[in-house]
Amino acid sequence: MTFDASIPLTGDSPALFPNQSQTNFARLQALVSADHQFNITSAANDGYHNLVHMQIPNPLPTGALASLGRLYAKTVSGEAQLHYMDSAGVEYQITPDSSNSSLAFKGSVVTTGSPQTILLGSVIPNYTGILTVIRAGSSDGFKTFTLYKDAFGDNSSQINSSGASFSCSVSFTVGGDLQINVSQFVTWTLNAVKIS
Numbered sequence: 472m473t474f475d476a477s478i479p480l481t482g483d484s485p486a487l488f489p490n491q492s493q494t495n496f497a498r499l500q501a502l503v504s505a506d507h508q509f510n511i512t513s514a515a516n517d518g519y520h521n522l523v524h525m526q527i528p529n530p531l532p533t534g535a536l537a538s539l540g541r542l543y544a545k546t547v548s549g550e551a552q553l554h555y556m557d558s559a560g561v562e563y564q565i566t567p568d569s570s571n572s573s574l575a576f577k578g579s580v581v582t583t584g585s586p587q588t589i590l591l592g593s594v595i596p597n598y599t600g601i602l603t604v605i606r607a608g609s610s611d612g613f614k615t616f617t618l619y620k621d622a623f624g625d626n627s628s629q630i631n632s633s634g635a636s637f638s639c640s641v642s643f644t645v646g647g648d649l650q651i652n653v654s655q656f657v658t659w660t661l662n663a664v665k666i667s
Contacts, residue, residue, distance in 0.1 A: 473498075527551055535560040561591065586638075589651040591661070597621040600663030602649075606637045607656040616641045618649065621666060 478491040503509050508519045525544040532541045539558055544551040553565040599619045606612035612635030618627050625643040640652045651659060 525551070525553070532556050533560065559590075586652065586654045589653065589657075589659070590644075591649040591651065597666045598663040599666055600661055602627075602641060602651075602659065602661045604639050604641075604651060604653070604657050604659045606635055606639075607658055612637055614639050618661075618663070620647065620649075 473494070475491055475495065478488045478495065500509055503518075506520055506522050506524055508514075508516045508521055510517055525542075527544050527546055531545060532543060535558060536556075537558055541556045543554055543556070545554045545564075546552075547564065552567065555563045555565055557563070597620060600617075602616045602618055604614050604616075613631075613633055614629060614637075615631040616627050616629050618641070619625060620643065625647060627641045627643065627649075629641070637657075638652075638654050639657065642650055642652065644650060649661075651657070
């Protein structure tokens with residue numbers, strides 16, 4: 472017997488369908504208990520997580536989602552790894568963690584045609600990396616920057632430009648956040664390595 476959300480109907484006595492009712496409650500308990508604390512009687516830890524099983528979502532999350540963050544699993548080199556996407560649609564790979572592991576971040580922005588700043592945030596505390604900004608709709612138009620940030624300071628420098636010309640600069644805020652200044656629709660990729 473399988474779960475049946477239509478049992479009991481409004482006005483039905485649960486006694487009319489004891490087997491189905493018991494099946495439904497057993498399925499609900501099994502689902503809740505898979506990752507949560509299911510207590511038969513009330514307790515302070517009712518519903519607390521014991522474990523979190525994450526399936527790889529299909530489709531994977533994309534794009535900005537105001538005031539919300541998303542935590543999910545994603546396949547990397549054949550293994551499921553933990554990822555987080557912030558409200559701006561910036562994806563962060565969380566696992567595996569290593570003091571010198573390479574981290575990749577990607578994103579895009581739709582501009583209004585006037586100058587706009589894309590604030591990427593602090594990304595990781597200390598890192599060195601390469602940032603590539605591509606003008607959308609013109610795959611041969613891109614700019615590449617080197618980045619360095621540690622506890623003592625930060626700097627960025629454009630090292631390459633190719634294809635269709637477009638306005639783009641990179642800088643760090645006083646607080647150490649990385650920002651891209653553009654006036655076109657662009658996509659960007661940051662490949663960074665943590666430094667101690």
